[in-house]
Amino acid sequence: MARAVTTQRKAINTAFAWGVGLLIFFPILWTILTSFKTEAQAISDPPVFLFFDWTLENYAAVQERSNYARFLWNSIIIAVGSTILGTIIAVPAAWSMAFVPSKRTKDILLWMLSTKMLPAVGVLYPIYLLFIRLGWLDTQIGLVLVLMLINLPIIVWMLYTYFREIPGEILEAARMDGASLKDEIIYVLTPMAVPGIASTILLNIILAWNEAFWTLNLTAANAAPLTAFIASYSSPEGLFYAKLSAASVMAIAPILIMGWFSQKQLVRGLTFGAVK
Amino acid sequence: MATQHSRSAARLMMAPAVFLLLVWMLVPLSMTLWFSFRKYLPLRGGDLGWAGFDNYVRFVTSSSFWPSVMTTLIIVGGVLVVTVMFGVLLAILLDQPMWGQGVVRILVIAPFFVMPTVSALVWKNMFMDPTNGLFAHLWRFFGAEPISWLSEASLPSLVMIVSWQWLPFATLILLTAIQSLDSEQLEAAEMDGASPLSRFFYIILPHLSRAITIVVLIQTIFLLSIFAEIFVTTSGAFGTKTLTYLIFQRVLESQNVGLGSAGGVYAIILANIVALFLMRIVGKNLDA
Numbered sequence: 001m002a003r004a005v006t007t008q009r010k011a012i013n014t015a016f017a018w019g020v021g022l023l024i025f026f027p028i029l030w031t032i033l034t035s036f037k038t039e040a041q042a043i044s045d046p047p048v049f050l051f052f053d054w055t056l057e058n059y060a061a062v063q064e065r066s067n068y069a070r071f072l073w074n075s076i077i078i079a080v081g082s083t084i085l086g087t088i089i090a091v092p093a094a095w096s097m098a099f100v101p102s103k104r105t106k107d108i109l110l111w112m113l114s115t116k117m118l119p120a121v122g123v124l125y126p127i128y129l130l131f132i133r134l135g136w137l138d139t140q141i142g143l144v145l146v147l148m149l150i151n152l153p154i155i156v157w158m159l160y161t162y163f164r165e166i167p168g169e170i171l172e173a174a175r176m177d178g179a180s181l182k183d184e185i186i187y188v189l190t191p192m193a194v195p196g197i198a199s200t201i202l203l204n205i206i207l208a209w210n211e212a213f214w215t216l217n218l219t220a221a222n223a224a225p226l227t228a229f230i231a232s233y234s235s236p237e238g239l240f241y242a243k244l245s246a247a248s249v250m251a252i253a254p255i256l257i258m259g260w261f262s263q264k265q266l267v268r269g270l271t272f273g274a275v276k
Numbered sequence: 277m278a279t280q281h282s283r284s285a286a287r288l289m290m291a292p293a294v295f296l297l298l299v300w301m302l303v304p305l306s307m308t309l310w311f312s313f314r315k316y317l318p319l320r321g322g323d324l325g326w327a328g329f330d331n332y333v334r335f336v337t338s339s340s341f342w343p344s345v346m347t348t349l350i351i352v353g354g355v356l357v358v359t360v361m362f363g364v365l366l367a368i369l370l371d372q373p374m375w376g377q378g379v380v381r382i383l384v385i386a387p388f389f390v391m392p393t394v395s396a397l398v399w400k401n402m403f404m405d406p407t408n409g410l411f412a413h414l415w416r417f418f419g420a421e422p423i424s425w426l427s428e429a430s431l432p433s434l435v436m437i438v439s440w441q442w443l444p445f446a447t448l449i450l451l452t453a454i455q456s457l458d459s460e461q462l463e464a465a466e467m468d469g470a471s472p473l474s475r476f477f478y479i480i481l482p483h484l485s486r487a488i489t490i491v492v493l494i495q496t497i498f499l500l501s502i503f504a505e506i507f508v509t510t511s512g513a514f515g516t517k518t519l520t521y522l523i524f525q526r527v528l529e530s531q532n533v534g535l536g537s538a539g540g541v542y543a544i545i546l547a548n549i550v551a552l553f554l555m556r557i558v559g560k561n562l563d564a
Contacts, residue, residue: 009373010373010374010375013372014375014376016369017369017374017377017380018376020366021379021380021381021384024384024386024444025384025386025387027387027398027402027403028386028387028390030398030402031398031402045408045413046413046417047413089292090293092290092293093289093292093293093294095289096285096289097290099286100282100283100286102283102286108290108294110555110558110559112293113555114548114551114555115297115301117497117547117548117554118305119500119540119543119544121520121523122308122544123304123305123307123308123540124527124540125308125311125527125536125537126303126305126311127304128527129307130307149296149297152293152296152297181285210389210390212391212393213501213504216393216504217528226391228393230393230394231393231397231508234397234507234508234509241402244401244402248394248398251391252389252390252391252394256386259385259386259389260382260385260389263382263448266385266388267452270445270494271449271490271494
């Protein structure tokens with residue numbers, strides 16, 4: 001039974017929550033606004049909020065200066081590539097753990113999780129060295145592999161928690177009707193598993209897109225994704241706030257939009273199914 | 277119910293993932309262990325032989341070790357306190373009936389999707405810059421002397437930047453947990469005359485304890501290895517050198533691989549202690 005809420009109380013809640021929400025969102029909003037200002041307006045005191053001469057010149061300047069498209073392309077290849085590859089490897093593993101569990105399933109799952117907890121800096125040099133030997137330093141393939149490996153435990157876990165919710169009776173019924181293992185996977189499981197796989201992919205693209213340890217340390221010029229593109233703005237140079245903002249907006253816009261779609265899956269994915 | 281056939285098929289399906297993670301874990305880890313016992317300076321002679329526990333001793337006795345441990349603890353502890361406290365309050369706020377709840381949720385979650393290099397640079401320049409930052413404008417407006425945040429108050433500034441990034445994560449998980457609270461329990465308490473404060477401390481907070489533990493553990497693991505935020509704001513200057521950053525400098529900047537690897541082993545041990553607690557909770561959940 002829901003409690004009757006007075007309109008007045010609801011209005012107070014609304015005002016308060018919107019205030020807090022806008023405060024938290026403000027840095028992003030301010031970055032978006034600044035990206036449309038001229039450099040002089042970007043630092044004017046008192047700051048201008050909405051009434052300035054909106055311009056797109058910063059976006060053009062960023063594009064010209066740094067060849068944004070190449071960084072974007074690297075980000076897409078690395079984030080999407082590592083996620084797809086990871087999913088291809090994780091789906092069979094998660095499937096078998098969810099539907100043919102054995103005594104060791106739990107141990108294997110926890111062990112996989114423990115590899116995720118290995119601090120990256122602890123293995124930085126070995127990876128760096130191996131990458132030099134293999135000729136993978138500053139290549140897309142190298143980063144795809146590393147990001148696939150660091151996210152593989154999360155992908156397996158997320159898929160496992162989704163697959164576990166598919167009722168086993170359906171499989172039994174299919175088996176009774178004479179479906180082979182192959183039929184079972186293609187006609188029964190896949191359609192039921194698609195939503196879970198989709199949200200796993202979405203969340204992992206976000207995680208890979210924003211990864212900023214390996215992408216900064218293992219790339220230079222060729223395979224550098226947007227995280228490195230932005231880091232190149234870390235040494236100040238004259239007036240650059242508007243350009244920095246434009247570059248930032250270009251780097252976060254695609255993922256911000258995807259993130260908003262995946263917010264429901266975020267909790268499950270990031271707590272390894274411990275909170276749903 | 278599972279047949280012998282499906283068992284071996286299952287093992288086969290698990291094999292690639294298990295194998296890859298095993299290689300990913302064992303190869304670099306054993307290399308780090310090996311290097312940590314060597315005098316290894318790639319730019320000054322390469323591998324100069326066995327060093328015993330020299331690197332381990334030197335790493336902890338160097339003058340930058342204890343400050344880096346303190347810095348790490350302050351950043352991790354500070355961010356945990358801020359995100360859990362405000363996370364609980366925000367989760368309770370977002371759980372109240374209101375108009376446009378979905379939009380507010382989106383606004384609150386947004387910082388989590390901003391890549392670390394972007395949020396660090398935006399905060400550093402557009403907010404915390406002592407001449408042109410928004411905070412400087414604000415301080416001058418009230419007649420105060422602007423603060424150069426990242427050099428004079430470097431640790432609180434970093435805690436603030438990182439908290440802004442992680443608050444959405446804490447809020448989202450705590451909100452999910454709050455929504456699973458039985459509202460009849462709260463109503464009953466209210467009818468029995470429990471004040472809002474005692475309802476919070478005796479019903480809501482105990483209900484959230486598991487979610488809070490999970491938030492703390494998961495964030496600790498990620499926060500122990502924050503890198504980009506320090507890399508683009510202070511590069512480890514002004515007392516912001518964390519353990520992770522110190523190791524990074526030893527390995528890649530001063531190219532003392534033996535010493536850095538010994539530091540890496542310490543970091544791995546530290547992370548494993550935290551991980552052990554997290555795994556116990558997650559593991560328990562698997563049985564349920």
